[in-house]
């Protein structure tokens with residue numbers, strides 16, 4: 001199917017690439033590589049770019065268009081987008097070729113072509129294959145972008161599948177690209193106010209030891225999620241960070257992947273705290289949040305209590 005997609009993209013006419021809202025580096029790099037490899041491609045980002053993608057666009061001089069009202073297009077190529085609701089705007093799906101690597105989604109049934117390879121860790125890998133299929137090779141800049149897409153979509157290879165590493169190393173070899181060039185492509189300086197929040201978080205830190213595990217709690221006024229991550233890097237296995245603004249509170253929680261593998265689900269845990277205290281909360285196993293009206297200290301106490309109980313139930317030794 002990739003062959004027929006490549007053929008169609010090369011067959012003339014204008015292609016408008018569409019990316020999901022707040023497009024990430026994997027999406028942007030995929031679009032850029034398509035633009036370099038095929039004629040008359042515009043990159044449309046009706047829902048904007050995320051912070052890292054903006055830096056990537058600057059680094060590789062990638063031009064994107066947010067206002068699509070004057071954009072010519074004979075076909076749409078939708079990349080890295082798990083469902084139509086992720087696109088900002090209504091588009092004629094009968095003209096759309098959808099290429100994605102998330103879980104297959106029936107909502108794309110109206111698309112002209114739907115190619116979903118959920119065995120790939122990133123869309124960048126599929127686009128690399130698409131370009132190879134058409135007998136071309138991504139340019140050096142496009143290759144750098146695709147490698148950065150693979151790197152970021154796999155959490156710096158933490159969740160990479162074997163084939164990701166094969167594709168990545170082939171691109172390194174072919175373009176003479178060193179690892180540090182990809183890793184340093186975008187330098188993400190953490191803002192001073194965020195770093196101050198992290199240090200304050202460490203200053204106000206309390207922790208509980210449950211067997212071999214550490215649960216850390218702190219309070220601040222901003223960057224709760226970032227402070228959580230800082231506490232994990234200090235050695236906590238689970239971290240809760242809360243802030244109080246008037247009657248309102250906000251709590252972020254993070255756990256290490258090892259905790260998640262052991263069975264910790266912070267989304268469920270905070271969801272439970274939420275219903276106990278009639279506030280809304282939820283999220284993923286390793287990352288969750290809760291906000292509402294109430295006393296943040298009380299909410300943090302309940303959260304820790306539940307985490308400690310859970311750790312005792314799961315067995316509090318590391319093996």
Ligand SMILES: [Mn+2]
Nearest residue numbers: 026080123153
């Ligand atoms: Mn992706």
